[in-house]
Each structure stands twice: as structure tokens, then as C-alpha cells.
Amino acid sequence: MITKEWIRDKNPCAKALKWWDKKERDPMKILNLLMKEKKYDWANWFIVRIMTYAQYVNYAVYAAEQVIDIYEKKYPNDNRPRTAIASAKKCIKNPSAKNKHAASDAAYAASAAYGAAYDAAYAAYGAAYAASAAYGAAYAAFDVASAAYGAASAAYAAYGAAYAAFAAGAVYAASSATYAVASAADVAMKLKILKYGIKLLKED
Helix, strand or coil, X not given: CCCHHHHHHCCCCHHHHHXXXXXXXXXXXXXXXXXXXXXXXHHHHHHHHCCCHHHHHHHHHHHHHHHHHHHHHHCCCCCHHHHHHHHHHHHHHXXXXXXXXXXXXXXXXXXXXXXXXXXXXXXXXXXXXHHHHHHHHHHHHHCCCCHHHHHHHHHHHHHHXXXXXXXXXXXXXXXXXXXXXXXXXXXXXXXXXXXXXXXXXXXX
């Protein structure tokens, strides 16, 4: 069960804490309620904080894999984000110090790829956020300092994936209709990732 002390320990924003007060205490019911109210970013923040290490790294990897093709279409010869995802996967199977160190190195390489794509041009934003999702996956696997930090990185990967889906559709949009389509892609991606996360929790 989720207690007020548990929630406060995770440092949510004041608005989220107020929303949670007097709500459900069962984690799955909280998730379902957040999704019903379309609070997808809050649901993403919450879900990684109730996952085990293997679950949230798996979740982060899944998120990154949904959009890695956006980056690779823009930069077909740059394998840094793909390497970051592969490094994170190794940590799911074997979270050894060696594998985590490799994930750390891959995360920083993916971060550099993100920075380069972001600086290149507005048209590259979708690719940039796809790279950031890969960075989040590898950094979640590295799990620097604490499980909470790794969980935050997993949440960042999911956010990066959803934003990549949005940015890929929104670049150079000529009309509000195009932005509406991009926004729908963003919501669809968030739902897809969250549903995968719920599946992971149920499998445990």
C-alpha cells in the first residue's frame, strides 16, 4: 500500500501530492485512476517508482525502442543511441558492475548524440529526443547513486520517447491540424509505454 510518507519521500510536486491525498492506496488502482484522468506524465512518474530495478530498466528500454528509428533515419551512421539501449539490456540480464559501467559510458555517448541532434536544427528535434530516450534507458541501467535516481532516468526515457513521437510529427508544421496529429501521437505513445509498464508489474 502507498502511504503519505512514501509519497512525500519521493518528492512529488505539491499539486500531485494534493491530488493523491484521500485517493486510493493500492498502486495499481492509483495508476488506473491517473490514466483515467489523463494524467499520463504523473502516471509515468509514479509507475517507475513502484518498479524493481529490472522492471524500470526494461520499461526504459521499451520506451527508447519505440522511437529509435526516428534517430536512425536522421543519422543512419550513428550507433550511439542503439549502443546505449543494448548496454541497458545487458544490465537487465546481468546487473554487474562491469555492465553498469558500460551502460554509463553508453549513456554519456547517447547524451552527446542528443546534444548534436538538438543543436543541428529544429527538424532534428524528433531525432534528438529519440536519442535522449536511449540515454535515459542506459542511465537507468547504470543506476547511479540510488534506485530512485535510476527510476527517474527510466521516467525520462519514457518522456523522451513520447516527446520524440510528438516532435517528429510537429516539425515544420504548416497548420494547427498537423500539431493536433502530433499531439495525438504523443498521447498514443505515452499510453503505449504506460500499458507496457503495467504489464511488467502484473508479471512480477
